[in-house]
Amino acid sequence: MFNRVITNQTKTMVLLMLVFTAIILLFSGLVYFSIVNFSHQRFYELLKIRTTTIIQIEKSKDDLDIPENYILNGLNDEELPMERDYVFAVPTDSNFKKISHEVHIPDYFFKSIVKNGESNFNDKEFYYIGQTFRHDDKDYIAIASAKNHYVVYYLGFLKRTLMTCIVLSLFFSMIFSFYLSKTLFKPILKITGKVKEISSENLHLRLEPQPDNKELNELIDTFNGMLNRIETSFETQNHLIGNVSHELRTPLTSIMGEADVALSISRTNNEYKETLGIILDEAEKLDKKIKALLMIAQTGFDGKIQKMDKVRMDQLLWDVIETLRKIDSRNNIYLDISMLPDNPKKLKVQGNEQLLHLAVTNIIQNGCKYSNFQQVKVSLGATDTDVYLIVKDNGIGIPEEEMNKIYDPFFRASNTKNYEGYGIGLPLARNIVRMHHGELIVSSHQDQGTTVQLRFPNYYIMLQEGKENTESI
Numbered sequence: 001m002f003n004r005v006i007t008n009q010t011k012t013m014v015l016l017m018l019v020f021t022a023i024i025l026l027f028s029g030l031v032y033f034s035i036v037n038f039s040h041q042r043f044y045e046l047l048k049i050r051t052t053t054i055i056q057i058e059k060s061k062d063d064l065d066i067p068e069n070y071i072l073n074g075l076n077d078e079e080l081p082m083e084r085d086y087v088f089a090v091p092t093d094s095n096f097k098k099i100s101h102e103v104h105i106p107d108y109f110f111k112s113i114v115k116n117g118e119s120n121f122n123d124k125e126f127y128y129i130g131q132t133f134r135h136d137d138k139d140y141i142a143i144a145s146a147k148n149h150y151v152v153y154y155l156g157f158l159k160r161t162l163m164t165c166i167v168l169s170l171f172f173s174m175i176f177s178f179y180l181s182k183t184l185f186k187p188i189l190k191i192t193g194k195v196k197e198i199s200s201e202n203l204h205l206r207l208e209p210q211p212d213n214k215e216l217n218e219l220i221d222t223f224n225g226m227l228n229r230i231e232t233s234f235e236t237q238n239h240l241i242g243n244v245s246h247e248l249r250t251p252l253t254s255i256m257g258e259a260d261v262a263l264s265i266s267r268t269n270n271e272y273k274e275t276l277g278i279i280l281d282e283a284e285k286l287d288k289k290i291k292a293l294l295m296i297a298q299t300g301f302d303g304k305i306q307k308m309d310k311v312r313m314d315q316l317l318w319d320v321i322e323t324l325r326k327i328d329s330r331n332n333i334y335l336d337i338s339m340l341p342d343n344p345k346k347l348k349v350q351g352n353e354q355l356l357h358l359a360v361t362n363i364i365q366n367g368c369k370y371s372n373f374q375q376v377k378v379s380l381g382a383t384d385t386d387v388y389l390i391v392k393d394n395g396i397g398i399p400e401e402e403m404n405k406i407y408d409p410f411f412r413a414s415n416t417k418n419y420e421g422y423g424i425g426l427p428l429a430r431n432i433v434r435m436h437h438g439e440l441i442v443s444s445h446q447d448q449g450t451t452v453q454l455r456f457p458n459y460y461i462m463l464q465e466g467k468e469n470t471e472s473i
Contacts, residue, residue, distance in 0.1 A: 013181040020173035028162045036155060043148045044120050046080060047129040050144035054085050055133045058142065080146035090114060090139040113141055187216055198227070251286040255279050310459050311356060313347045313387050314340070317380055320360045330373040333364060339381030346382040348459040351436045359432040362425035363391050363452050369419055371395030371449065385461050389454040398444040406442060415446065437462065
């Protein structure tokens with residue numbers, strides 16, 4: 001229950017504080033122990049210099065008559081805090097217990113000096129360093145000792161200073177962690193608020209990209225792409241629901257009316273045949289409309305399309321033109337190849353060949369039909385990133401006030417009454433184009449013709465974007 005209450009922002013802030021705290025403690029410890037070690041080494045160096053000085057002074061004397069097991073001198077003039085300097089003659093039996101008892105220095109320290117020639121020792125308050133030297137064929141030990149005021153007093157001050165710095169650092173790290181976590185999550189919270197505003201009534205809203213935030217912009221682009229698919233599917237569903245009752249009811253009404261009339265009274269064989277012919281004709285219209293509805297529904301931009309592969313648009317276009325000429329020899333299509341690129345690889349797109357064939361066929365066929373089979377100009381070109389297909393006719397065009405309805409299924413312009421059709425070609429083509437991450441643009445003027453431009457990203461651009469998305473994940 002507690003984990004559910006804690007937000008990711010709070011978790012991030014706590015994690016940052018823990019990281020900062022660990023770093024601060026680590027560096028504070030390193031600073032403290034480094035200074036302590038340095039102070040010990042430095043103080044031993046000072047004592048060693050003092051010991052060397054004592055040896056030189058003692059060796060400079062003409063007579064160094066020191067009985068064994070006896071302290072030559074107790075206190076010298078202090079040069080270091082509470083300095084005590086000693087010179088001992090090494091007992092013949094190497095027994096330092098008497099000397100150890102008198103000066104309160106462990107006897108193993110004396111033995112270590114004799115054995116190694118030099119040794120140091122401290123009892124937490126006083127620091128000792130000793131060296132052996134030989135004079136007049138006798139062995140002696142010189143010891144310098146002093147109280148390390150630096151360790152006793154200054155390191156205490158260092159501890160207090162470091163503790164104060166640690167507390168202040170933790171305080172400022174808490175403020176910085178809060179500010180940083182808030183800054184990091186502010187764009188996400190903004191996106192969350194914007195997403196909450198989006199509903200079925202305003203699916204046209206989109207998330208705005210964030211400046212200098214590549215990772216978040218990839219998420220925004222992905223979400224906006226999802227919204228595009230949802231909006232298209234939602235629009236398609238609404239159009240289908242809005243038109244299905246009208247478009248399917250008309251042939252059904254005719255079928256039921258004819259059947260009712262045929263059954264009301266006895267008819268001749270010819271009259272029955274005529275009635276059945278009308279019913280069959282209306283049933284065929286109904287079948288075509290149902291197939292059209294299913295086709296639009298299947299291309300409702302839901303992202304679940306058939307297998308994608310490399311498609312050469314020039315080859316596909318030649319196949320479409322050949323198909324249309326077989327369907328109707330009156331189709332007059334002129335292919336403009338003046339914009340073809342030198343590199344044929346630029347004409348490749350990633351897509352489903354059957355669906356692309358269907359979309360291009362519908363657009364060119366509409367151009368032929370609504371121009372009364374005048375010449376339709378089809379241009380194919382490419383840039384480094386996109387493939388373009390332009391279909392231009394000189395037909396009846398579309399009234400300006402009806403342009404906003406051209407993608408509605410079963411919508412037919414007011415000047416198309418003399419032409420057969422169901423009004424599903426353009427909506428179907430647009431769905432297919434958008435499924436292939438492309439763009440369909442229609443410009444038209446009544447009695448002047450229509451121009452349809454198709455744009456598809458080329459295969460290698462789509463392949464590169466796919467790799468980048470995989471690497472970012």
